[in-house]
Amino acid sequence: MRPRFYCIAPLAAQRTLALPAGAARHVQVLRMQPGDGLTLFDGSGGEWDGTIERMGRSEVTVRVGQHSAIEREAPRAVHLAVGMPANERMDWLVEKATELGVASIHPLITAHGVLRLAGERAEKKRAHWQAIAVSACEQCGRNRVPLVHPVRPFATWIDAPSIEEAERFVLSLADGAHALRTDASHASDATKLHGACVLSGPEGGLGAAEEREAIARGFAPRTLGPRVLRAETAALAALALLTST
Incomplete structure (x- = not known):
């Protein structure tokens, strides 16, 4: 190449x-x-x-x-909303999510999140992550660069009317949460056309109140299996499931 x-x-x-x-x-x-x-x-x-x-x-x-007119996009547009993991893990998440075909990334400040950004520092980080997404597209062959949205508090983001994806999932460890793999394998062509939004927490997961609020807003609780994954691993595993079918 x-x-x-x-x-x-x-x-x-x-x-x-x-x-x-x-x-x-x-x-x-x-x-x-x-x-x-x-x-x-x-x-x-x-x-x-x-x-x-x-x-x-x-x-x-x-x-x-x-x-x-070459495109290498995933068959389904999947948007990730993530409670930002600390240190360099957010950099790694943005890079790998771009390679896997993410449509956009919403970095969120959540109750259990360690990384707290605001003002000029938040904008510098967003620009840094956007540059990582560009570099990942150059490397992996994508011709469309996913947008990294500005950092927002969870409460502000969950109220945003722009969340219009046909399917909404929140990754959950709660008893009774269905497997995300089932949704991925049974997705219809119409569902794929309208895409999906996956909400994933930081280290320690979303707060109980945050998860309840997400479910009340139409986010279906979903599990990735019996093991507890790191924050960045969970988001990428969900993305891989939904973009590969």
Whole structure:
């Protein structure tokens, strides 16, 4: 596979453009030269052939070639709402969720969450996670970059009217919770068309009041099996189940 680079500027055949700074640095690290081929995508769908025209000290100019309507998206759009795990685990979750085909990620501040972000610090983290998603798309071949939404408190997010997915699940350890695997294996084409939203807690899970509120808002409690998974593992396991069928 040729090196792939995301360009925030819209792409068009025969256009000449300067790569974004991060992509230009990557080209230089790879020791690419004028005449070398690469693949470009702007997130609007498909990908473009490109050829390096000029290498400057800090700028790389590329000529855009033919467009290919190639998509590598999951058959079902799955949105993850996650109580943010601490340390580097959220970085890892964003990277792997992007590789698995997540449609978007909602980072949440929850009762048991250790990571507390607000203001400028929260926006810097969101931008950092969005950059991780871009890099993961470049690596795995996706041509559409999942959106990492701004950090929000659980109570604000659960009230948002934008949660319109046909199916809503909350990962739960409560007795009587049905297996998410069953929902994944019996999903209809219509269900897949409208997608799903999975709510997952941080270390220690969602608070009891949070889980009750989610269920009251139409989130069906679901289990991943008899073992207690780490916060980031649980979210990714649910995503893998729902995007693979």
